[in-house]
Amino acid sequence: GAGVSQTPSNKVTEKGKYVELRCDPISGHTALYWYRQSLGQGPEFLIYFQGTGAADDSGLPNDRFFAVRPEGSVSTLKIQRTERGDSAVYLCASSLTGANEQFFGPGTRLTVL
């Protein structure tokens, strides 16, 4: 079956711009996660959705970052006033419920110039 998909695969933007990153989870998975991975490091947790609601947003670094999942399926990670330090690979994962193993998408590589 289809796995987690993310679009775009690459995004280049200028400092100060607004970006949106999209995640399509595995069909039927109620839990969705966003992580950020810098070069040479493991993924770092950002936010977790159970259904439509953000059950844990403790990993969001500041109020420039926001995520939504309005219908309990597709999710969008939104970054305002991007900074060069936001450059990283943004990974999305989904799981059947919050307690199961997480399956990752291929990621979106964000570069802020």
Next chain:
Amino acid sequence: EDQVTQSPEALRLQEGESSSLNCSYTVSGLRGLFWYRQDPGKGPEFLFTLYSAGEEKEKERLKATLTKKESFLHITAPKPEDSATYLCAVTPGGYNKLIFGAGTRLAVHP
């Protein structure tokens, strides 16, 4: 503070040379320990979940074990296609998020 440390950072093996990767963790109430494989430019690929000390799981040339303080990923007679970064992660009690280590970069040469 919940923390995961993986060693070595990088490992070079000859094809057929067995070895082990280490994952040490400090976590408040372990809910689960996970191993993932990550190839360059791709997302992590799920390998194993371990829940309690003494548990072991196997898949082809890989075997994962768990104690109260660490986990090992044993690679038996590796092949070049096993070359990848292996990531270890834990889920603390009461949470669903994964806390990852920095990974071990494995290179298997023919």
